[in-house]
Amino acid sequence: MNAACTHRLMIVDDSNIMRRKIERSQELPNVEVVGTAGNGREALELHATSRPTLVTMDLTMPEMDGIECVEQLVGRDPDIRILVISALADKATAIEALEKGASGFLCKPFTERQLNEALVKLIES
Amino acid sequence: MKRARPRFDFSQLLPVVVATSFAAVLTLLLTLGIQRASQLQSASAALQLASELRSLPQYFGTELTLVQRGLEARTFVGEPLADITTAQDGFDKALVRIDADLEAAGLGGSADIQRIRGALDAAWLRFSPLLTAVGGHQGSPYSDTLAGSRLNAKGRALKADVDEALAAHAAATRDVGGALKDLAAGLQDSVGDRGRSLRTFLVIGAAVAALLLALMLYFAVRSRRASADARRAERQVADILGTVREGLFLLDRNLSLGAVHSASLTRILHTEIVRDSSFEDLLRPLVPAKTLATAMKFVNLLWKEKVHEDLIDTVNPLSQIEVQFARTGGGTESRHLSFAFRRVKSVVGPGEHLLGIVTDVTDRVQISHELEQAKAENQAQLDLVLQLLRVPAAQLQSFVRDSDMALRKSNAILKQPGREESELRAKLNGVFREVHTVKGEASALALTSIAARVHQLEGSLVALRERASIDGNDFIPVVVKLDELMSYLAGVGQFADRLSEVQPKGDTLKSVVPPLLASQVLTTEEPSLEQFLAQVVRETATAHAKRVAVSCNGLELIPAPWRRAARDIVIHMARNAVVHGIESPEKRLAASKPETAAIRVSFESTGAESFVLTVEDDGQGLPYERILDTALRKGLVSPADAARMERPAVYGLIFRPGFSTATEVTEHAGRGVGLDAVSQTVRGLGGSIGIATADGKFTRFRMKLPAPGSKSAATSAA
Incomplete structure (x- = not known):
């Protein structure tokens, strides 16, 4: 990947702490955080205005959950790269999100290094 | 299913391309050679004709001279005339044939040859009409007269033509002969050229053929070597697949198994692997339906280009599964398997397969379980040490001594003769009492780790007691467990001894234990019964969420020989009171009783030779109905007896071995041995219980x- 080519990251998680953690942990030079959303509906609104290329997506959220949001985002932009970040209670749900078009899964809790490595792979995928 | 077409491999076709090219060159060369050869043949034929024709001008001269001499001698000249016409005709035909041969020899276009051919024609056409004129004469040239024969008009005309032809003959011979000579020379050159060129073609052809042969040999050797390499590679792949410990297999897009797999796969999955069979069928007997469905979805994710294979490892539902395999000797065996999947990077085109890797991780899982167990054991040991630290060393030593004695006594009971069912049950009850006492003391000292261990032993005794029939062999595990418990307590004893060395007499343990514990640490001197009782009641009450205050009176007056027995009695009774007699604080409040219950223990002299030990609680009282129910259920009394029994007799049932009314068995009480032990002890001392x-x-x-050494005590001891 060309370092000059900037990837636009949107963070979707209903936990404020988790959103901040992801925002602060991500330290890739070619990734720029374009916004954060607290649920699926907000994520769709934000997508319309800031056109992210990368997304970190929580699964259980109020109003619109992660799976539906993944489906809608991929419907709007088939090239969008989505990393599902969730606690691994139910593998089947994570697999469903991947079937809907997400590219990878990162298990909570995670370290800064794990997040950055996952983002690098997300860009590769 | 659509398959990507494998890319064309030109290197494999190289021998074919080269051989075809060489063959084409060779064919061309041979064709040219054949052409040259046939041209050569035609040129030779033309040369031969030309050579033959060179003698014809001479022949015409001879024949013309024969005609001339015949005319002079008046002889018959028809024959030489016919010969001339025939030869002339032959010459014409020969020329036509020469032309055809020249054409066939490819010399039709040759300027030199054409010039010579032109000169020949010109020379021949100058001479040929003269011959035609001579040959065209008919009829006799003579007129016979008496004076003899003489030339007639025809004869003269003939003679004139012959003379004319003969006159032209020298020039014609020169011209025609010269032209033929030139033609022969030209053809000679041409034949030489054609011959050389034919030789050249043949030499090149032979060279090409040799080269082709060499190439074919080279390719044959190379292909042989390549197939040998391929065979070797195949053998090596087979060696790898036969040796590798992991079960390796390939899956195509339909999730069918590929043609090859590692030998370990059969071993790990305990099944024969059928080529092209479906992975789902392979997995079906191993995992629950839900896991199977999730697993299939997961594996299919790997075909999605957008999904990064490293980023989905954690959701692999087959990353660690427990499976049951039928054992050959019957029964099942549990194994832990781990499946991993990788996209196969193919050298030609996009990957057509997934590589499946299955490993038997049973050992790893077991080790991690053992580690966890070891951790728990360490924790238990640490807990034990902390518990031990809270108990003064002297008290601990005393506990260990008493417990050791109790357990030795249990062993002795077990070794007593007697194999009858009733004897065995008596032994069991004896051991039970001893063990229960140890448990009670451990609980009293808040040595919960030790109490829990003794509780386990007690559990197996209970299980034994509840069996319909028992025999001597049933005691073997009990003996083993007793032994284990004794060595465990020996360890505790060693610790207590070492503790007594570091604990200064009469001082607290503040220097060696944390402040929180230090506050609870007592002096190293053995506490009085009163202190000990207070501690037991406190621990038991805390464990049962009850609030109890204990008050003692006169316990210091207990005669020394009975202190030990009295202590056992009081501890048992007080604990039973806390567990069974006293209600929960809520219940007490609801019954308008003080939240904190009271236990009173007193010892008093009732004369010179007797004492009374009283243990009293302000709890709920003895539950008459429940005692009777329990006794009936346990078969301690018959229904007929029960109907006749008066209240005091019913209460007496609680001292029977094996009686317990508590619904929950705990480390503190509830196995119905406490009061049984008390009753035994009291009777052992020659006393009675009211x-x-x-x-x-x-x-x-x-x-x-009775007072120790008194008559009744002596009688009961005897």
């Missing part, structure tokens, strides 16, 4: 004991 109780108000046990 019960007074009022429903919802109190329970009081009065134990009358």
Whole structure:
């Protein structure tokens, strides 16, 4: 990947702490955080205005959950790269999100290094 | 299913391309050679004709001279005339044939040859009409007269033509002969050229053929070597697949198994692997339906280009599964398997397969379980040490001594003769009492780790007691467990001894234990019964969420020989009171009783030779109905007896071995051995127990004991 080519990251998680953690942990030079959303509906609104290329997506959220949001985002932009970040209670749900078009899964809790490595792979995928 | 077409491999076709090219060149060369050869043949034929024709001008001269001499001698000239016409005709035909041969020899276009051919024609056409004129004469040239024969008009005309032809003959011979000579020379050159060129073609052709042969040999050797390499590679792949410990297999887009797999796969999955069979079928007997469905979805994710294979490892539902395999000797065996999947990077085109890797991780899982167990054991040991640190060393040593004695006594009981069912049951009850006492003391000292261990042993004794029939062999595990418990307690004893070395007499443990614990640490001197009792009641009450205050009176007056027995009795009774007699604080409040219950223990002299030990609580009183129910259920009394029994007799049932009314068995009480042990001890001392109780108000046990060394005590000891 060309370092000059900037990837636009949107963070979707209903936990404020988790959103901040992801925002602060991500330290890739070619990734720029374009916004954060607290649920699926907000994520769709934000997508319309800031056109992210990368997304970190929580699964259980109020109003619109992660799976539906993944489906809608991929419907709007088939090239969008989505990393599902969730606690691994139910593998089947994570697999469903991947079937809907997400590219990878990162298990909570995670370290800064794990997040950055996952983002690098997300860009590769 | 659509398959990507494998890319064309030109290197494999190289021999074919080269061989075809060489063959084409060779064919061309041979064709040219054949052409040259046939041209050569035609040129040779033309040369031969030309050579033959060179003698014809001479022949015409001879024949013309024969005609001339015949005319002079008046002889018959028809024959030479016919010969001339025939030869002339032959010459014409020969020329036509030469032309055809020249054309066939490819010399039709040759300027030199054409020039010579032109000169020949010109020379021949100058001479040929003269011959035609001579040959065209008909009829006799003579007229016969008496004077003899003489030339007639025809004869003269003939003679004139012959003379003319003969006159032209020298020039014609020169011209025609010269032209033929030139033609022969030209053809000679041409034949030489054609011959050389034919030789050249043949030499090149032979060279090409040799080269082709060499190339074919080279390719044959190379292909042989390549197939040998391929065979070797195949063998090596087979070696790898036969040796590798992991089960390796390939899956195509339909999730069917590929043609090859590692030998370990059969071993790990305990099944024969059928080529092209479906992975789902392979997995079906191993995992629950839900896991199977999730697993299939997961594997299919790997075909999605957008999904990064490293980023989905954690959701692999087959990353660690427990499976059951039928054992050959019957029964099943549990194994832990781990499946991993990788996209196969193909050298030609996009990957067509997934590589499946299955490993038997049973050992790893077991080790991690063992590690966890070891961790728990360490924790338990640490807990034990902390518990031990809270107990003064002297008290601990005393506990270990007493417990050791109790356990030795249990061993002795087990070794007593007697194999009858009733004898065995008596032994069991004896051991039970001893073990229960140890448990009670451990609980009293808040040594919960030790109490839990003794509780386990007690559990196996209970299980044994509840069996319909027992025999001597059933005691073997009990003996083993007793032994284990003894060595465990020996360890505790060693610790207590070492503790007594570091604990200064009369001082606290503040220097060696954390402040929180230090506050609870008592002096190293063995506490009085009163202190000990207070501690037991406190621990037991805390464990049962009850609030109890204990008050003692006169316990210091207990005669020395009975202190040990009295202590056992009081501890048992007090603990039973806390667990069974006293209600929960809520219940007490609801019954308008003080939240904190009271236990009173007193020892008093009732004359010179007897004492009374009283243990009283203000709890709920003895539950008459429940005692009777329990006794009936356990078969301690018959229904007929029960109907006749009076209240005091019913209360007496609680001292029977194996009686317990508590619904929950705990480390503190509830196995119905406490009161049994008390009763035994009191009777052992020659005493008796009296019960007074009022429903919802109190329970009081009065134990009358003879003075040590008194008549009744001596009698009972005897």
